[in-house]
Amino acid sequence: MKSKELSVDLRDRTVSRLRSGEGYRKISAALKVPMSTVASIIWKGKKFGTTRTLPRVGRPARLSDRGRRALVREVTRNPMVTLTGLQCLVSGGHHPANTIPTVKHGGGSIMLWGCSSAGGTGRLVRMEGKMNAGMFRLSTKY
Template sequence: MKSKELSVDLRDRIVSRHKSGEGYRKISAALKVPMSTVASIIHKWKKFETTRTLPRAGWPSKLSDRGRRALVREVTKNPMVTLSELPRSSVERGEPSRRTTISAAIHQSGLFGRVARQKPLLSKRHMAARLEFAKRHLKDSQTMRNKADENLLQSTLDLRLGRRFIFQQDNDPKHTAKISKEWLQDNSVNVLEWPSQSSDLNPIEHLWRDLKMAVHRRFPSNLMELERCCKEEWAKLAKVRCAKLVASYLKRLEAVIAAKGASTKY
């Protein structure tokens, strides 16, 4: 008669005790699990880096144990990586690159893809502030775009903007910290007001994603390489892409008004 499988939680506890230095006999006595079972679970964990139940039937995987472990490390290190990006790194290791093979290997290791929350949580206060901001700036959006164009043009001249520019920031804690505010005031920097939780109003958010995806595809191995990749990929961003994002500002304001301050598709 087949014995009942241990729960994943119990298997994880066995591995956790093993990591802390406990021997098989001590783990067996503490958790009331046969020592042979303890040894089997720890052996599987060392081999596959998971305590989940692996498939017992079907065609053998074309992916080697080493390739599977490399995939698990990559996904664990970078949770935002997509299934479409993983085949490239698999090919570089000389492993199979089919999406189905990689997807199955990841699932068998107890890892599953999720869709990240795209929109920030908005309170009634946030929605009211967003709506008021959009209505107030809807008519002068062309002026805002002109100012943006002027500043972008100036930035091509080594950022010699003079004093006629407006600094826009999205209320990130680094920007709103006391020391940051004091510096802006001391240097007479004109700061554009910005409603909280409003990344959909900020066109540059799309560029940040473009940059992250481009840098990730280059697999920088240290901080120096990361910095170099960021600078090089930022320089490659198309001017047309930037212009289209800036031009979308009016539509973003209209979308916020139509949604009565709630989240938009942007």
């Protein structure tokens, strides 16, 4: 979980206390922030040369480090893997070894109407077209 960003004033005071010779523990106690925060501020100051918040570039990565390693491992193992296969791997979808391919033909369908009661079952009737209110009323007469 990400925490809120620290104020520029607090970051500047941290760096100035370090420059005056105070240690991380003293700075942490004086400013009432964890030692890890003090260390992080100092590290970022040394790395980037400023305590200001730098602009972030680009869109944040949607792929975690773990997901990235899994992709590299899969491509190394099987260089002919398809994009769909990689997407399934990353999204945690169905693994190809556990799925059965099917061939679908046409888009036909039929509508059947039937009933059952304590006295038994009624007839099964094939309905033509789409069910609307009029057809529903007719079908209940059977």
